[in-house]
Amino acid sequence: MPHHVTNPYRGQDSADRFGPLRPSAEVEAVEQLLALCPKHRETPLRAVPVLAQAAGVGEVWIKDERQRMGLGSFKALGAAYCIARDAAAAREATPDLAWEETLKGRAYATASAGNHGLSLAAGARLFGARAVIYLAETVPEAFAERLRGIGAEVVRAGADYEASMEAAAKGAEADGLNLLSDGSWPGYTERPYRVMEGYTQMAAEAVAQMPEPPTDILLQAGVGGLAAAVAAYARRAWGDVPRITVVEPAFAPALIASIEAGKLVETTGPVSEMGRLDCKTPSMVALAGLAHDADAFLTITEEQAAAGVATLASHDLATTPSGGAGLAALLAGVPGLGKDARVLTILSEGPEDG
Numbered sequence: 001m002p003h004h005v006t007n008p009y010r011g012q013d014s015a016d017r018f019g020p021l022r023p024s025a026e027v028e029a030v031e032q033l034l035a036l037c038p039k040h041r042e043t044p045l046r047a048v049p050v051l052a053q054a055a056g057v058g059e060v061w062i063k064d065e066r067q068r069m070g071l072g073s074f075k076a077l078g079a080a081y082c083i084a085r086d087a088a089a090a091r092e093a094t095p096d097l098a099w100e101e102t103l104k105g106r107a108y109a110t111a112s113a114g115n116h117g118l119s120l121a122a123g124a125r126l127f128g129a130r131a132v133i134y135l136a137e138t139v140p141e142a143f144a145e146r147l148r149g150i151g152a153e154v155v156r157a158g159a160d161y162e163a164s165m166e167a168a169a170k171g172a173e174a175d176g177l178n179l180l181s182d183g184s185w186p187g188y189t190e191r192p193y194r195v196m197e198g199y200t201q202m203a204a205e206a207v208a209q210m211p212e213p214p215t216d217i218l219l220q221a222g223v224g225g226l227a228a229a230v231a232a233y234a235r236r237a238w239g240d241v242p243r244i245t246v247v248e249p250a251f252a253p254a255l256i257a258s259i260e261a262g263k264l265v266e267t268t269g270p271v272s273e274m275g276r277l278d279c280k281t282p283s284m285v286a287l288a289g290l291a292h293d294a295d296a297f298l299t300i301t302e303e304q305a306a307a308g309v310a311t312l313a314s315h316d317l318a319t320t321p322s323g324g325a326g327l328a329a330l331l332a333g334v335p336g337l338g339k340d341a342r343v344l345t346i347l348s349e350g351p352e353d354g
Contacts, residue, residue: 083124103127
């Protein structure tokens with residue numbers, strides 16, 4: 001069932017509860033490194049009056065990430081940026097190296113339910129590194145083939161994302177690979193912190209594109225990286241003006257449960273069709289950031305997500321249940337939104353391609 005919680009930790013320093021490290025809101029270096037990717041372009045911000053009317057609000061603005069860097073998702077900004085940082089550091093030590101040779105001999109590993117793996121594979125290929133992607137049994141083979149098509153090695157491991165992530169961590173340690181997860185946990189924060197820093201590019205573009213600040217921002221979340229990065233930058237740019245609401249699947253309420261418990265908790269539940277968001281444990285860094293920056297958390301049902309995606313498709317905004325979860329929540333009804341609300345949302349990925 002849907003669940004809505006007002007965040008009691010908003011604006012507080014809750015380092016003792018959720019950890020001392022919150023996401024970066026510094027975007028200045030991100031654009032410089034992303035410019036090394038020949039496919040890097042600003043993505044559009046779309047005003048969609050028909051959805052505003054359907055939701056009973058004043059305006060709906062959609063940051064459309066479906067063509068980001070040719071990979072079809074906002075996650076193209078994360079792992080690729082983190083790998084670009086490594087390449088820039090290597091080139092400082094050896095300036096004569098060509099960019100495509102800077103990370104030759106280095107290898108990166110991660111688990112992925114989708115687009116994070118594509119970003120890692122693309123970034124590794126760009127700078128000459130290997131990419132090893134661990135996939136759970138539930139990930140379609142078509143996605144595995146897509147990863148192989150851009151040079152990644154695919155390892156099948158585990159029944160779900162959490163199990164594949166555990167296998168990736170063990171495999172990386174055993175084989176001397178660089179683990180590059182978009183989730184964080186005690187003892188592993190630096191690389192996911194940088195992955196989230198890459199996501200601030202999306203937020204900075206949206207801030208520059210909005211004609212005036214939104215009153216509300218709806219952000220879908222799995223482990224919480226997208227939501228935390230956008231929320232951190234939104235607070236830097238717009239202060240306390242927008243009300244930020246985080247949207248999770250009812251089957252995977254990791255963030256909302258952690259906020260209610262006052263500590264990071266692991267949740268259980270059925271497999272969600274919002275597969276990219278079907279994460280039972282939050283990122284520690286993302287949770288700390290959202291505890292500070294988000295005003296509220298809510299869940300949506302499988303039925304609400306499916307209905308929302310169908311509505312979006314009818315307006316030429318095709319996506320997945322994960323990519324459209326924030327908009328699905330808007331269409332299902334978010335407490336407190338009125339006819340004068342100016343809502344910013346993220347269409348975080350394109351439709352499945354096989």
